[in-house]
Amino acid sequence: MPIFIQVKERKDEKGGSLALAEIRVENLNAWFGTMQVLKDINVSLKEKYISAIIGPSGCGKTTLLRCFNRLHEITPGAKVEGRIFLGDIDIYDKNVDPVLIRRRIGMVFQRPNLFSHMTIYDNVIAGYILNNKKIPKEEKDKIVEKSLKLAGIWEEVENRLKEYPSALSGGQQQRVCIARALAVEPEVILMDEPTSALDPISTYRIEETIKELKKELTIIIVTHNMQQAARVSDETIFMYMGEVIEIGPTTEMFTNPKKKLTEDYITGKFG
Amino acid sequence: MRIGDRIFKILAVFSSLIIVGLVIGLFIELLVTSIPSIKKFGIKFIIDTVWDPVAEKFGALPAIYGTLVTSLISLLISFPISIGIAIFLSELSPPFFRRTLSFIIELLGAVPSLIYGMWGLFTLSPLIQLKVGPFLQNILGFLPFFQGYPTGVGYLNAGVVLSIMIIPTISSLSREVFMAVPMDQREAGYALGMTKWEVIRKVVLGNAKSGIFAAGILGLGRALGEAVAVTMVIGNFYNISVSLFSPGVTITSVIINEFVEAVGGLKISALIELALILFIITFFVMGFARYYILRRIENK
Amino acid sequence: MNYRRRKTTNYIMLGICIAAFFIGAIFLFWILGDVFLKGIKYINWKLFVELPKPPGIPEGGFGNAILGTFILTILASIIGIPIGIMAGVYVTEYGSGKLAWWTKFLTEILSSFPTIIIGIFIYILIVVPMKTFSALSGGIALSIIMLPVIAKSTEESIKMIPVSVREASYALGVPKWRTILRIVIPSAGSGIVTGIMMSIARIMGETAPLLFTSLNNNYWSYKLNEPIGSLTVLIFNYATSPYEDWRNMAWAAALILVFIVLILNIIAHIYTGKREKR
Numbered sequence: 148m149p150i151f152i153q154v155k156e157r158k159d160e161k162g163g164s165l166a167l168a169e170i171r172v173e174n175l176n177a178w179f180g181t182m183q184v185l186k187d188i189n190v191s192l193k194e195k196y197i198s199a200i201i202g203p204s205g206c207g208k209t210t211l212l213r214c215f216n217r218l219h220e221i222t223p224g225a226k227v228e229g230r231i232f233l234g235d236i237d238i239y240d241k242n243v244d245p246v247l248i249r250r251r252i253g254m255v256f257q258r259p260n261l262f263s264h265m266t267i268y269d270n271v272i273a274g275y276i277l278n279n280k281k282i283p284k285e286e287k288d289k290i291v292e293k294s295l296k297l298a299g300i301w302e303e304v305e306n307r308l309k310e311y312p313s314a315l316s317g318g319q320q321q322r323v324c325i326a327r328a329l330a331v332e333p334e335v336i337l338m339d340e341p342t343s344a345l346d347p348i349s350t351y352r353i354e355e356t357i358k359e360l361k362k363e364l365t366i367i368i369v370t371h372n373m374q375q376a377a378r379v380s381d382e383t384i385f386m387y388m389g390e391v392i393e394i395g396p397t398t399e400m401f402t403n404p405k406k407k408l409t410e411d412y413i414t415g416k417f418g
Numbered sequence: 419m420r421i422g423d424r425i426f427k428i429l430a431v432f433s434s435l436i437i438v439g440l441v442i443g444l445f446i447e448l449l450v451t452s453i454p455s456i457k458k459f460g461i462k463f464i465i466d467t468v469w470d471p472v473a474e475k476f477g478a479l480p481a482i483y484g485t486l487v488t489s490l491i492s493l494l495i496s497f498p499i500s501i502g503i504a505i506f507l508s509e510l511s512p513p514f515f516r517r518t519l520s521f522i523i524e525l526l527g528a529v530p531s532l533i534y535g536m537w538g539l540f541t542l543s544p545l546i547q548l549k550v551g552p553f554l555q556n557i558l559g560f561l562p563f564f565q566g567y568p569t570g571v572g573y574l575n576a577g578v579v580l581s582i583m584i585i586p587t588i589s590s591l592s593r594e595v596f597m598a599v600p601m602d603q604r605e606a607g608y609a610l611g612m613t614k615w616e617v618i619r620k621v622v623l624g625n626a627k628s629g630i631f632a633a634g635i636l637g638l639g640r641a642l643g644e645a646v647a648v649t650m651v652i653g654n655f656y657n658i659s660v661s662l663f664s665p666g667v668t669i670t671s672v673i674i675n676e677f678v679e680a681v682g683g684l685k686i687s688a689l690i691e692l693a694l695i696l697f698i699i700t701f702f703v704m705g706f707a708r709y710y711i712l713r714r715i716e717n718k
Numbered sequence: 719m720n721y722r723r724r725k726t727t728n729y730i731m732l733g734i735c736i737a738a739f740f741i742g743a744i745f746l747f748w749i750l751g752d753v754f755l756k757g758i759k760y761i762n763w764k765l766f767v768e769l770p771k772p773p774g775i776p777e778g779g780f781g782n783a784i785l786g787t788f789i790l791t792i793l794a795s796i797i798g799i800p801i802g803i804m805a806g807v808y809v810t811e812y813g814s815g816k817l818a819w820w821t822k823f824l825t826e827i828l829s830s831f832p833t834i835i836i837g838i839f840i841y842i843l844i845v846v847p848m849k850t851f852s853a854l855s856g857g858i859a860l861s862i863i864m865l866p867v868i869a870k871s872t873e874e875s876i877k878m879i880p881v882s883v884r885e886a887s888y889a890l891g892v893p894k895w896r897t898i899l900r901i902v903i904p905s906a907g908s909g910i911v912t913g914i915m916m917s918i919a920r921i922m923g924e925t926a927p928l929l930f931t932s933l934n935n936n937y938w939s940y941k942l943n944e945p946i947g948s949l950t951v952l953i954f955n956y957a958t959s960p961y962e963d964w965r966n967m968a969w970a971a972a973l974i975l976v977f978i979v980l981i982l983n984i985i986a987h988i989y990t991g992k993r994e995k996r
Contacts, residue, residue, distance in 0.1 A: 216889060223814055244420070250891030260882040264904050274890040277900050324886070331890060426895035430812055433804035434821040437869065440862060441824045444839050451842055502738025510735060519739070521987050526746050528916075528983045530923025532950050533972055536957050537749045540756075582745050587830070589742075613728040636830070643832025645926040650958060670834050674929060693838050700835075704827045712823065 169193050170215070170335070170365065175229035177210055177219055184210045186389040188229070192382065197357060197366045199380035199397065201373055203417065207389040208369045212337050215367060216252040217245040233335075250274070252335045253328035258344050259320035261312035267323060268308035271295060274331035290330050297363075298326035299356040318349025325356060336360065338368040342375070354379050373413060377401050385409045445697065452691035454684060463691060469656045469672070476688035478695065480658045484573065484668040485696070488648060489641040491577025491662070492584055497634055499581075500588035507589070508596040509618055520593070527586030535650030538579040543570035543651065551663055568663040571653035576668070579651055580641045588637040591711075595629030596622050628710065635707035643700050645670035669696045750976065757973030760966045765974075770936050770952075773961035780971055782938045783947040786853070787922055789940060790932060790948055793857025794921055798864035799914060803903070805865070806872025806910075811898055822873075829866035836862050837927030845931060853939070853946035856932025863924060864917040871913025875906035908993045912986045919982035923975065925950040949975050 170192040177185035184207045192198045200208040213219040217238060220227050230237045238248045261270045271291045275282055282290075291308070295301040300322040304315070312320055321341060328336055338357070342350040357366060357379055370376050376383055377397060384394045385408075393400065393409045404410040411417060455463065459476060466477020507520050551568025558564045568574075599622050607617035623630070653665020654675055669692050676689055764779045771778030805825070809818050840859040845851055879902060887897040903910070933945040934955065940946075949971055956968035 218885060218888060221885070221888060246891050246893045248891075249889055254885075254889035256882055256886065256889075258882060260880070260886040262883065262886070262901060262905075264907070273887075274892075277887060277890065277892045277896055279896075327886075327890070422895045423893055426898065427812055430804050430808035431817070433801045434808045434813070434817055436801055437805055437828065437865060438817070438820055438824055440865075441828060443843075444835065447839055447842050448835070499738045499741055502735040503742050506735045506739040510732060511739075517991065522743050522746060523739075524987075525980070525983060526742060528919060528923075528979060529746075529749065530925070530950065530975060530979060532923065532925045532953055533749065533753060533976055536953070536968070536972055537752055539957065541752050582749075585742055585745075613724050615728040615731040616724065619731075640830055643830075643834070645832060645834035646954060650954075670832065670926070673834060673838070674926065677930065690838065690842070693835055696832060697835055700832055701827065704830065705823075708823060708826050 169234075170367075171232040173230040173232070175211070175214060175227070175231065177207075177214060177228075178226045179222070180224040184389050185214070188391050190384060190391055190394055192365070192367065194365050195361060195363075196382055197361050197368065197380045198382045198384060199376035200367065200369045200384045200386060201371070201376050201412075202386035202392075203412065204371070205388075206386040208386050209339055211386065212339055212367060212369045215335070215337055216249050216254055218249070218254065220245075250331055251333055252337060253331065253333035254337045255321070255324050255328050255339070255341045257340045259312075259317060259324050261320055261323060261327070263312055266309050266311060267304055267315070270312060270323060271326045271330050273327055291326075294326040294330040295323070297329050297356070297360065298322045299352055299359070300326065316349075318345045318352065321345060321349065322353060322356065325353070329360075333364065335365045335367065338366065340369055340371060343371065350375075373401075385412065387412070445701075448690055448694040448697055452687055452694045455687035455691040458684065459688075463688070464695070467656075467658060469676075471676070471685050474684050476685070478669070478672075478688075478692055480656050481667050481669045481672045481692060482695065483658050484576075484652065484666040485642060485670070485699075487573050487666075488576040488580055488652070488668060489638055491573065492580030492641045493634060493638050495578065495581035496585045496588060496637060500585050500633070500637070501592055501630065503585065503589040504592035504596055505618055505622075508593050509614075509622065520590075523586050523589055526582065527590075531583065531644060531647040534579050534583055535647035538575055538647060538651035539571070542575055542578060546570045546575055546663075562660045563662045566659070566661040566663050569653065569665060571651050572655075572663055572665040573652070573659075574662040575651040575653075576648045577662070579647050580644055583644065583647065584637040584640050587640050588633045591633035591636060592626070592630050595626040595633065598629075599625045632707045632710045635703060635710075639700055639704040639707065642703065643670070643696065645674060649674045669693075750980075753969065753972050753976050757969040757971075760970035761973060765967075765970060769938065773959070773964050776963070778967075780947070780949070780952050780967065782935065783949045783952040783971070784974070786932070786935065786939065786947040787949040789853060789946060790856050790860055790928070791918055791922055793853065793942070794860035794864055795914070795918065796861075797858065798861035798917070799868060801861075802865045802868025802913075802917075803872050803910060805869040806876065807898060807903070809869070809873050810876040811894070811902070821869075825866040825869050828862075829870060832926075833859075833863055833924055834926035834930075837930035840927070841930040848943065850943065851931060851933035851945040852943045853932050854942040856928050856946065856948070857942075859927040859931045860921040860924060863921055863927065867917040867920060868910070868913050871916070872906065872910050875909025875913070876902055878909070879905050908989065912990050912993075915982050915986040915989075919979045919986075922982075923950060923979055925954050929954070 172188050172190045175185055175188040176183065188211060200211060202208050210219055214227055215231060219225050227239065230239050233251070236243065262273060265273065268291055269276060271294055272287050292301060295304060300319060303319060304323070307314065312323065315323065342353050354375065357368065360366060368380065380397045382395065383397045383400045385392045385400065387408055393404065393406045395405070400409065401413060404413060455476065463476065463478050464482065465479055467479045468475050468477050503523055507516060511519050547568050547570035554564050603621050603625065604617050607621045612620065648668050649671040652668055652671045654667060654671060655665035656667050657664070659666060673689050673692055676685070764777060765781070766779060766784060767781045768777065768779030769782055770780055805821060809821055813821065837859050840855050844855040844858060848855070883901060883905065884897055887901045928948050928951050932948060934951045935945045935947040953968045953971045953975065956964040959965065
């Protein structure tokens, strides 16, 4: 029985159903202080798809991503209004605990941010350790192995699990970050320019990993590299100045964009 | 989860409140305990010069005078030295040794004040009495500051001891301020053909004026509050004298020397009033310096 | 010609600055050397185990004072370290309002405040109601002196932790308080430890606050509600006494004190250096 159970329907901790049919963003607005960074976003993303968000610097793509796991509001002065539905639950509902949402929706950041005072093994299993979830050692070993395999880095670190993250290269650390995010079995993984700080070979490896992961989870990836979006994603969202300009299947958007702005960006006229 | 966050936050807030509460409580407590003395002596407390526990007459002027004089002497001596040290450490020292060299100066601040007192009492005192005193009198004896017989203890001794103690305070803060001056400002000076000293004087010191001022104030605050070292070398003579060689008292020395034999309630109250005066002076001096610094940081 | 004058001024002024440093260094070595030379003559192991004897009677020691300093330090640490760390945590993790600003401001002032006033504060607050000088009041006074030092070093260590590490924890669904306890504080750990070492070195050298709280005790004592001897008060009393053998002991005790304080500072210095390299 594989650890990652493919289910169409899951119960959340309160017993409600979390049918992950799709992710729906409704009238989302976000601010940093008085500066509005997201303007009236309305999009729908499909389950088990890889959706890429592209756009020039400052268009709000990272902010949008961070709204999906309610990380944006942690910054002092940040504000969010609107709704995001995971299945039929609005994650911004007053009764929803953001901490629980973040266990359902994982995140990989631009630069690897493993916990430097914990071993590689403990880092992967951190989602459980830090929340004081007691699991027998054999199960922990299984989770660590499975997550590192899924992240495509098991062979490289299987004999080095007791070492510290500083012993690994940037690309390796980033893949361990992916493993760490996968270990808690989220339904969605958010990736914020995960390869922008890495060399081409690590980038290639991670892109291959992403394509494999699609079988298990929904992935939303922000990237400033259009070629990456074209290589990896099924659907693409183009943003500009805090608004969604266009959303559609990747191949279509790159060969036959519907808006002129999209076309200009893709052909490199700006950005 | 919510509960854990709430409890933790309450603990953290509570700890902060303890610190704030301490300072406030300190002030109130000193004030309340001084009230008998304030009631009896009023403003004359600060003006009178007699300290007579038997007759229960207490005047604080010599103590206030001693505190101010010794602190001022220490500032005069240590300020230029500290700035020189700060310039050396931030602009002139070889980077490889910088950490170790600045550590040496830091150690000056780590030595317990008691040890300074002992050094002042047993080493500096005979030095002043036999060598430095006569030397100064030969050259500057016409000034009222250097008249009278140098007994070794007194304002000068305390001033010197204090000055060594506050060197690390002033120099470390000044150093921070110097290092905050961006490199390209200095480079602009060099590009205009300035010598190293001119760059330091015009660019670094020029930019750092207010920071150096604050550093000096902070050093002054530290000198004002020093108790044990000063008590050991001030000579414990309840008097006001212009001569630096003369023994005297400071607020802290009076408190330490008189407290042990404190019997009557009024005496304790008078001593506490002294402490209150010291609190107010120190708080405002340090508060001013810190506020000044915080404002500078916020403005930048 | 003008250039030559500027050059000369340059060399003179720079020379003065270098001289200033040497003045500072000379004072340090002068004072330390003094303590060493005057104290080393009287150091022997008996000092650590025997009790003080009246002047005129040879030998004796001040083991009780060393033990007293030890006890007071531990007492102060138990109180001061947790509160100090939590205050530092508050300012960095929860503070964006007035309370945080005032905490920072007052912490700074409190950290260089005349310790004699703190001693008097505890005298009024605790010694008088208790009707006795006590080790407990001494420990509390010292903890107040420790508090701001630890709070400040905690604050500075936590500030050095990049936001991304915290966000990694939040993104895993870890609540804030667990993030602080298990990620932030351990990561800041070495900085906090250094702060603790420095504050311990500081309170071991304090005299004035103890004169009003723990007073002194010539016998072995460990009861918290009785006066207790301490190295610093002993040195102060002996050094200002008219008896020569007491003054000699004061130098020996001073040497021991300086030695401990120096070691702590040096260890903290080396430790910080290693940390910065990493």
